[in-house]
Amino acid sequence: MSVFTYQNDQLYAEQVAVTDIAKQFGTPTYVYSKQHIEQQFKSYQNALQGTSHLICYAVKANSNIAVLNVLAKLGAGFDIVSLGELERVLAAGGQADKIVFSGVGKTVDDIQTALQVGVHCFNVESTNELDRIQKIAAEMGKIAPISLRINPDVDAQTHPYISTGLKENKFGIDIAEAESVYEYAATLTNLKIKGIDCHIGSQLTTLSPFLDALDRLLLLTDKLASKGITIEHLDLGGGLGVRYNDEQPPLAQNYIQAVRERLTDRNLALVFEPGRYIIANAGILITQVEYLKHTTHKNFAIVDAAMNDLIRPALYDAWMDIQPVIQKQGQATSYDIVGPVCETSDFLGKDRSLNIAEGDLLVVCSAGAYGFVMSSNYNTRGRAAEVMVDGDKVYPVRKRETLASLYADEYLLPT
Numbered sequence: 001m002s003v004f005t006y007q008n009d010q011l012y013a014e015q016v017a018v019t020d021i022a023k024q025f026g027t028p029t030y031v032y033s034k035q036h037i038e039q040q041f042k043s044y045q046n047a048l049q050g051t052s053h054l055i056c057y058a059v060k061a062n063s064n065i066a067v068l069n070v071l072a073k074l075g076a077g078f079d080i081v082s083l084g085e086l087e088r089v090l091a092a093g094g095q096a097d098k099i100v101f102s103g104v105g106k107t108v109d110d111i112q113t114a115l116q117v118g119v120h121c122f123n124v125e126s127t128n129e130l131d132r133i134q135k136i137a138a139e140m141g142k143i144a145p146i147s148l149r150i151n152p153d154v155d156a157q158t159h160p161y162i163s164t165g166l167k168e169n170k171f172g173i174d175i176a177e178a179e180s181v182y183e184y185a186a187t188l189t190n191l192k193i194k195g196i197d198c199h200i201g202s203q204l205t206t207l208s209p210f211l212d213a214l215d216r217l218l219l220l221t222d223k224l225a226s227k228g229i230t231i232e233h234l235d236l237g238g239g240l241g242v243r244y245n246d247e248q249p250p251l252a253q254n255y256i257q258a259v260r261e262r263l264t265d266r267n268l269a270l271v272f273e274p275g276r277y278i279i280a281n282a283g284i285l286i287t288q289v290e291y292l293k294h295t296t297h298k299n300f301a302i303v304d305a306a307m308n309d310l311i312r313p314a315l316y317d318a319w320m321d322i323q324p325v326i327q328k329q330g331q332a333t334s335y336d337i338v339g340p341v342c343e344t345s346d347f348l349g350k351d352r353s354l355n356i357a358e359g360d361l362l363v364v365c366s367a368g369a370y371g372f373v374m375s376s377n378y379n380t381r382g383r384a385a386e387v388m389v390d391g392d393k394v395y396p397v398r399k400r401e402t403l404a405s406l407y408a409d410e411y412l413l414p415t
């Protein structure tokens with residue numbers, strides 16, 4: 001059930017009129033629904049009841065500390081890929097021992113700090129990374145909990161830029177080498193093998209790639225067991241898709257049920273790293289129409305949000321729904337919805353049928369995941385404000401960037 005609904009032709013976020021949010025905070029502004037975040041997280045939690053588990057929200061999807069705090073209060077763990085994300089999680093009240101640390105390029109500093117705070121485990125992506133963790137753990141007199149991220153060579157059937165589980169992708173350890181890498185890890189005295197991990201891609205809309213990967217990992221787990229290497233947890237990463245247009249992705253409930261059925265009597269705790277599923281449809285981006293430009297070939301609605309605010313359409317040709325904040329009767333016209341940035345790829349949507357005038361407000365839907373977090377200051381544009389709605393209340397969760405702050409850390413040459 002969407003938390004963004006029309007009442008008398010006015011768009012509401014939970015019980016707050018989106019027009020009022022725009023009046024109070026200006027545009028462009030990201031709006032998140034606390035209710036939707038909680039509902040999505042709980043759907044994972046409920047499906048995992050009765051089995052040992054950890055749901056590690058993928059911080060990269062939306063790292064606002066208010067979002068992290070809502071999830072931490074529900075008992076979430078966190079999947080991080082940088083020290084910045086680690087600091088955010090701790091600042092938001094997340095527990096270090098519920099953090100899994102992913103990523104192909106963990107630095108010495110990353111590893112030292114993660115060992116210091118005591119993360120749940122490192123998802124290790126190469127043999128050289130194992131060696132680095134071993135060395136640092138030995139120097140610090142610690143035992144590092146590790147899981148190997150396996151690249152199972154499964155086609156996630158998603159956009160090639162967000163597919164991560166094929167052998168030509170940079171991620172994980174080739175499944176063909178995994179057994180010997182585990183055997184090697186078992187010889188390293190400052191490592192403790194905890195788990196097995198994979199993440200095959202993002203915005204998956206069918207179960208079969210997940211289940212193919214799972215089957216391959218279970219086979220490997222059994223082989224390892226026969227060699228005396230015990231795996232305590234199985235981490236299947238994130239990747240569950242959401243509806244942007246007419247996709248019909250499986251629900252967390254169906255996905256987890258299918259996973260649990262395949263585990264049979266294996267004594268494995270389950271870890272998941274959902275990002276998009278939790279936050280994509282919890283968010284919208286409000287923008288205002290600055291100009292309507294009609295040419296002989298095309299009509300453009302030039303809005304005040306741009307590719308620097310929301311890069312998914314420009315980067316992946318992603319289709320995101322665009323709706324008016326106030327629905328009007330009458331003739332609709334086809335528009336390309338474009339931003340003010342000087343790039344032809346600066347569009348939020350193409351050929352959208354809308355009845356709009358200059359000054360009207362629009363929203364880009366499903367913008368909670370990989371929206372603000374991927375925004376930039378290109379064209380020296382300050383990043384948008386972020387707010388969170390909770391019932392009939394709206395709270396600022398990040399102020400709009402001031403223009404002075406954009407060059408505050410730059411220096412002139414000495415005269």
Ligand SMILES: Cc1ncc(COP(=O)(O)O)c(C=O)c1O
Pocket residue numbers: 058061079102103199201202203237238239240273274275276277369
């Ligand atoms: C290692 C890892 N875990 C989890 C995620 C979250 O993915 P999603 O937002 O598709 O759930 C990602 C991003 O794709 C990732 O790289």
Ligand SMILES: N[C@@H](CCCC[NH3+])C(=O)O
Pocket residue numbers: 060162202203312316369370
């Ligand atoms: N940024 C991508 C998802 C990448 C997931 C990160 N591994 C998107 O917007 O769809």
